Amino acid sequence: MRPIPFRPRRITELLRRRGRSEATLAAVVAGCVALMSVVVLTGAGDPDSGVKFTQSGHWVYNSVVGRIFHLDGATGKVDADTEVKTATPGAQVVQTDKQGYVLSRSRIDQFGKSDLTVLDPVQPPATNEQPVGLEAAGAAFAVYKQAGRVVRFGDKETIAFPAGPLGDPIVTSDGTLWVHRVGEGDLCRLPMSADRMSCPATTPKGHKGALTAVGANAVFVDLTARQVYTLNAGGMDTGPDLGDIDVPDDALVAGNDVDGRLAIVDRDHNRLHLVDITHPDKPEAPISTPLPKGTFDKVASSGDGIALLDRKNSHLITLGRDGKQVAEAKIPTRPADGREKPEANLYRGDDSRVYVENGIGDRVVVVDRDGETESVDIGTGDDRGDKPSPKNTGKPTITPPVKPETKVPPKTIPPSTPPSTPPSTHKPEKPRRTTPTNRPGNEHTPDKPDPGKTKTPPPTRKTIPPVPPPVKPGRPGAALNVVARIIDGGAVVSWGAAAAHGATITSYKLSWTGGSTTVSGSTRSALIPSLKTKTPYYFTIYAVNSAGNGPAVKSNRVELKWNPAESPRELLVRNDGTSGSLTLEWMQPTMGDGTFLRYEVSIGSKTAPVRVRSTTTTATISGLTDGKYSDFYVRAITKASDGQEVVGKYTLLRATSVGKEQPTKRIVASRGDGTTYGDDCQHPECAYVQVRIENLTPDTTYSIKPYTSEWGNFNPGYSTKTDSKGQLLVPDQFPCSAVGQLTWVTVTGPEGTYTSNRFFWKADD
CATH class of the missing domain: 2.60.40.10 (Immunoglobulins)
Incomplete structure (x- = not known):
């Protein structure tokens, strides 16, 4: 049966029809679930070609007063607010560079950030579910974990239907969203440049784990196998293991790294583990720290610090990158509108700070990069810039002393004498250890002389400078x-x-x-x-x-003055069996605007020095290590009419030499016959990805999946059986129109997964 391609325009038209029934929407969604489809949201504005800003601060919805407030995370001040009466208690607010979105159960309110105008609401793709909001790279997301649906806001607004239930989602620093389909094990991605979601990797069946963002990269932490995998558009690669730490497979994993370490919370034994993943060859020893008593069920990284929240008891603790506790707070809250008291929650902003909100949104604790905290009242009249710093109110109670950069006088070192001793009975040496001389009320209190010693001149006691505030970070310089x-x-x-x-x-x-x-x-x-x-x-x-x-x-x-030669077709290993050597073979490509000069073969990367030059469609490469796989890049060099040499597009094959003669296992992908398929696969771009299989296990079923460099796995795949010689030709199962993208297939069977050659997809001549 031929796989059904995604048709975004048809679904977009369905979503644009006002007054549609829930049954209609459900039918549309059901038809998209298996296909990882994405549709364009209605009402999306035209993309602005201007510079985008990383979004600083955090928007909070205060359900008591029915307003949203913008909290500047760097200063702890509220600098903007507007009324939104239609949101519900516990709603989360996310922001792009132009707009904000208030995420409630069954509703999404939106507002403009430039004028704070409340706009028409966005119809959510799921009802009766509170979505998880994420921000990064100027984009914002709403992930409906139970319904298995994703909304991306911003210049490229989209809806994706990966199908649920989903694990905790993550977003990398370049704006790529990753989700884990818990039931199927699929790991799916939605990069900023894509208009559809693909699932390039799958976890072992029955294994539990979680996703983590490490800068612009994503990893999957397999807690069952105690293994870390790095993820990319082509699949996943094995990374370091978790070392000697013992963690259950239901442990919590922070969605971002802590200074290059995974943050794993063992709730069974109330311990935090920080595991190095940036030095896979020689990892640093894990840091394991006991946690205070509590049922911690939310964790987030602020870069060099980590926040842990016990939502049931509104208990927050923060730790530094060394695992040592930095701060602790009780998040006060109260029932909303006489109803059940909403739970506190924490969110990581686009500025990497963690914002911990109480259930009704009138109190936020800001967790800075190093784990230091600051409490801010929201919508109470004590949150504006002309009021004292909210952290001086003592609500919630933060255990560390007030930060030195504030203008509050330094805390007095308590005297060692009993509390009942009057201040006038201090011992002679005590004035040197009490409140600094710049404390109000102390400027007329002279020191008592110390008998037998030279009196310290007063000027020296008044020259202790106040601790200067830290320099506020500035915008970066030019590349x-x-x-x-x-x-x-x-x-x-x-x-x-x-x-x-x-x-x-x-x-x-x-x-x-x-x-x-x-x-x-x-x-x-x-x-x-x-x-x-x-x-x-x-x-x-x-x-x-x-x-x-x-x-x-x-x-x-x-x-690009001249069209280069296309990728050489059907690159494969023709002859092997000679130790340290193999012969590659390919088919001649279209030569573009030039005349053929030669082929060049490089090893390791597309920019590596040329290893072999050939004027035929074969090349023998020597000096290889048997059993060690290498990437072989083959391209044609042509000559333009003005004499310029034009470097052609490459084809890539991963292969190794073997020391004994044996049938060479081949998976060869190429552009097959042209076709048309749906609205988005039309001539001349559209054709089938043809797959040729040679010398695999006879009479065995294999699963074939096609990939491209931008779309990832764009088709659910096709399973079929080899013949009695282990051969197979699949000519017409995968319509594709990915012009300019690297294209390849994987073939999975009982013995493992094989990857074909990779070539650039082109339009028909």
């Missing part, structure tokens, strides 16, 4: 040496690190005519695929940190 160059029918943009100015750079954002992308703060280059021929391009880049966006810098002008 350095931004250079673009043409490669593989696209461009590679590279740059030097921007100055951080006191706050870690979380991402770099690039834009050009016709597109944009976001990469992590540690990245120094980005590949921009599929540029138009004979069109000049400039690439603009700016850095982002918690204080905002840095200045935008434009690259040099680049232009």
